[in-house]
Amino acid sequence: MPTQPPSPIPDFIYGTAWKEDRTGALTELALRMGFRGIDTANQRRHYFEEGVGHGLATAYNAGIVTRNDLFLQTKFTYQPGQDHRLPYDPAASLSVQVAQSMASSLDHLATDHVDSYVLHGPSSNHDWTDADAEVWEAMRKERDAGRTRLLGVSNVTLRQLQQMAAARAELPAFVQNRCYARLGWDCAVRSFCREHKIVYQGFSLLTANQEVLQHPLIASLAASANATAPQIVFSFARGIGILPLTGTSNAEHMKQDLASRDLKLPPEAVQAVESVAG
């Protein structure tokens, strides 16, 4: 029997952090509005992954999407990033914790595989450690067993990516980082990603860059494109190769964020925005 091709990497990802009781309804709303990429984490402290699963089930039942239309991404989070609501046995080895966390994610999301499995952050701010190597190997095993299609690393530095490469570790398909304009929109990490064909996912594009959103250049670009300042920022992000995330809880903003995909800034405008916070 022919198997269905996997869903493509989406051009916008809807983030489900910090939505607590509204997670299910907002996930369903995001799918209804047209998002096909959903980001979550098995980290109850900031995400309600089970609520994401409820939103997916409602959307499936309403005929809005099928599992095959979706790109589902979740994360493994080390214990220091969690609260007491752990998705694994903290006394188990890291490899076992990864397997337990993945099993729990698949249960929450009622699926037999996710599309992307992301290490939420390396265990140290400085180096790619032996613990990270063990977790990464366990994540590769999850991938090889078909429980995720692709792997990613989040909150990662250029140094850590270079250490992965030097150790001849398999490089991730995705990097997911917070993107500060004042740090050149994470230009060093983005450049490593470009060189190694890693898709760079950027979050906090709006919340970390209020000074850019309020800059007169953005206002003038927005006025001439009949767009909003956030739409200019998302369009700019795409222009420099970032796959953006948004965590909006507002239906109108969902619509506007998705509509930014049709807004193509000319290269000189992209360069001008890039230099705003430089």
Ligand SMILES: NC(=O)c1ccc[n+]([C@@H]2O[C@H](COP(=O)([O-])OP(=O)(O)OC[C@H]3O[C@@H](n4cnc5c(N)ncnc54)[C@H](OP(=O)(O)O)[C@@H]3O)[C@@H](O)[C@H]2O)c1
């Ligand atoms: N890997 C990690 O460690 C990590 C960390 C943080 C986040 N993330 C992921 O990234 C996702 C997004 O997080 P985020 O930090 O980028 O966003 P966020 O903080 O969830 O929220 C985006 C902010 O921008 C506003 N906004 C969005 N679209 C807008 C529009 N068109 N016009 C005006 N305001 C707009 C939202 O307000 P309204 O709600 O009013 O629209 C909200 O205040 C998270 O949900 C999570 O999935 C990952």
